[in-house]
Amino acid sequence: MASTRSILNRRLAGSVRTAASRAETLTPSHCRAFSVLNRPPPKYEGHVPLTLIEKGALTLGSAFGAFLNPRRADLIATLGEVSAGPVAQRLRDTMLSDPVGRRILRDRPRISSETLPLDELLAMPKNTVGYVYGRFRQRYHMSPDVRDAVRYVDDAECAYVVQRYRECHDLYHAVLGLPPQYVEGEIALKAFEFVNTGLPMTGLSLVAVARLKPEERHRFFTIFLPWALRSARQAKPIINVYWEEELMTDAAELRERLGLEKPPSLHTLRMKPKKAAPVVEAKPEPAA
Incomplete structure (x- = not known):
């Protein structure tokens, strides 16, 4: 016992x-x-883990704020991160399925004024991707350094994918010839990006159409939305473009290789026809 x-x-x-x-x-x-x-603990430098409630609140708040002011890049960036979710994973898988995309994920290049100096871009031959991008930055006083670092995407690799999309956005503007100073040009590019990448933020940004003037809204639905749907569907995934290796490529040649259709010039479409000067009939002189 x-x-x-x-x-x-x-x-x-x-x-x-x-x-x-x-x-x-x-x-x-x-x-x-x-x-x-x-x-x-954070999974990468700058990472801020959020609860579902916090993500929901940030999604609603940033979406509403971006609708009121479409030029608030910080709100648009926040909306893009908290709404990325599984789509960022699918976009990463798109890169993994492509040899160029895999190299981008491995190298993790960053676009900044240090990696792509403006003076070097403007010294490249005209019509090259590098010169077109440099001229775009110079004309519109754009700097890649103002792009916020990704903080709210939980997976480190997916965070880089969203960061890469964000830093390449101005290159899309430049190569497609869509001026950023017009809201309708920005919305047109967002429509293209939504179809090509699937990122929810680009689709949510389309609610800003409601803020366009009647003639701008008409142009969007009759010209730019059909262009975005057509061009984005036939084009290759733009997330897989290693832009740093394409700087000396002719921009038209790159568009053709990627299947990108350049939209009509927004500058030309917005030009109002000059009013003809009124014809003044000569008065008959009185008889002597």
């Missing part, structure tokens, strides 16, 4: 030690649910 009790005691003691050992290995983040007061 004593021997049986001794065996049971030893087994019980072993179970207690095992349970204690497991308890010691648990960190506070395992013991408590993810909440505002208990965030998991």
